[in-house]
Amino acid sequence: MTGLCYWPAIEFPEVSEIPTREDAAKAASALLDVVGDFPFSNDDHRSAWLAMVLTLVARPAIAGPCPLFSFDANCRGAGKSKLVDVASIIATGHDMPRRAWVRDDGELRKVITSVALEAVPSVLFDNLTGPIGGPSLDMALQGTSWTDRILGKSETTGALPLRTVWMATGNNIEYGGDTARRALPCRLESPHESPEDRKDFKRHDLLAWVKSNRGPLANAAVTIVRAYFAAGCPTKGGLAPWGGFESWSDVVRGAIVFAGLPDPSRTRVIVRGTDRSAEVLRMLHVGIREAGNAVTAATIEQLLREQLVPGQQDQYPSLRAGVMEMCGSEFSSRKIGAGLRSFVGRVSDGQRLMSRKCHGNVSQWYVEPVAIAAGNGGDMDRSPPPVTPLGCPEPFVISSVGDGGGGGDGSGPASSQVIFVGHGDGVA
Structure with a gap:
């Protein structure tokens, strides 16, 4: 009566109605056996790969967003892209769709808009050659709805569901913006100089x-999640929280730990080491202390523009490195001030960058220690979480706004009342 015919290309074994934890453990072992030839850094990273498989399979059961799954390695040819394709074939029957990574955030926003319009379930940015991150990607990773201006028109797409699972591959990936805290890495460490020349594989043509x-592989993935839910999600809420990805953690991390494997989020420790913004902040902390720990943006610019005498040692090496990384070679007091505002209050190594108004209402920058009391944020202000009033629609992201034309005087049906909400670090 619907006019639809279900004609599967393969035969799927029936999933038990109430599989046990032992069934889940066997299923996890069967899936990990498929990628046994890959040189994972350790068992945590095997769990991270399995987390991607379960995310693709169980995406409808996850209420919120999912993290970026990043696959990196110490050399080319280690098998990063093939790992992603294996997971995609298990979940969908097809290789993972590729998209070219674009560094310009405006162009990246257009890519995300096209993905939202097409309702693409998963996307891979393959073979990155530079850092990954930016405002548009951060918004896409942290939300489940997207809106943007339609190219060539003064109208928007409207609120589009965005439930895409994002992935990336590259060698020694670096992260920009806030992307580092939204990424779940999976790393390969090959001992070979040319891994692509290996012949000692258990399965010669793995993808085939x-x-x-x-x-049976899809059955195994579903069995893990089904067993976890049949048992009442026993690990739900018992894992260390990952802000912004609570639903994903409850479903995917919980199911993996339930099956007896390591928590995949433990791989995030390597992301913190490649977070460029964190490294810049550390350099700025040291640099501002080099300059006297009470300086304005104009003073910083003046200090860095002083010509060094040949043979003279630089008095502000960390400050110079931090500002150059933050603003580039074309720095100015305005760019420096804007960059410093984005780091206000962020803690690194027990220190935080703060500002106060001095003569002429000019901001003076300084670094101070932070005392964090047990169970709260210490001397930092803690605001209650935002509450969505009953009856209000779910908020969605506005990445760009075009001129919508005349909206009337508010008396007719053409009028529109819109509340614009924004957030960021050090908003000016």
Whole structure:
């Protein structure tokens, strides 16, 4: 009566109605056996790969956003892209769709808009050659709805569901903006100089083998999640929180730990080491102390523009490095001030960057220690979480706004009342 015909290309084994924890453990072992030839850094990273498989399979059960799954390695040819394709074939029967990574945030926003319009379930940014991150990607990773201006028109797309699972591959990936805290890395460490020349594989044509065995492999993935829910989600709420990805953590991390594997979020420790913004903040902390720990943006610019005498040692090496990384070679007091505002109050190594108004209403920058009391934020202000009033629609992200034309005087049906909400670090 619907006019739809279900004609599966392969046969899927029936999933038990109430699988046990032992069933989940066996299923996890079967899936990890598929990627046994890959040189994972450790078992935590094997869990991270399995987390991507379960995310693709169980995405409808996850109420909120999912993290970026990043696959990096110490060299080319280690198998990063193939790992992603294996997971995609298990979940969908197809290789993972690729998109080219664009560094310009405006162009990246257009890519995300096209993905939202097409309702693409998953996207891979393959073979990154530079840092990944930016405001548009951060918004896409942290929300489940998206709106943007339609190219060539003075109208928007409206609120589009955005439930895409994002992935990236590259060698020794670096993260820009706030992307580092939204990424779950999976790292390969190959001992070979040319991994692509290896011949000691258990399965010669792995992707073809996965396609021909997709039925039991998909069954195994569903079994893990089903067993976890059948048991009442026993690990839900018992894992260390990951802000912004609570629903994903409850479903995917909980199911993996339930199956007896390590918590995949433990791989995030390597992301913190490649977070460029964190490194810049550390340099600025040291640099501002080098300059006297009570300086204005204009003073910083003046100090860095002083010509160094040949053979003279630089008195402000950390400050210079931090400002150059933050603003580039074309720095100015205005750019320096804007950059410093984005770091206000952020804690690193027990220190935080703060500002106060001095003569002429000019901001003076200084670094101070932070005392954090147990169970709260110490001397930092803590605001209550925002509450969405009953009956209000779910907020959505506005990445750009075009001129919508005349909206009337508010008396007719053409009028529109819009509340604009924004957030950021050090908003000016």
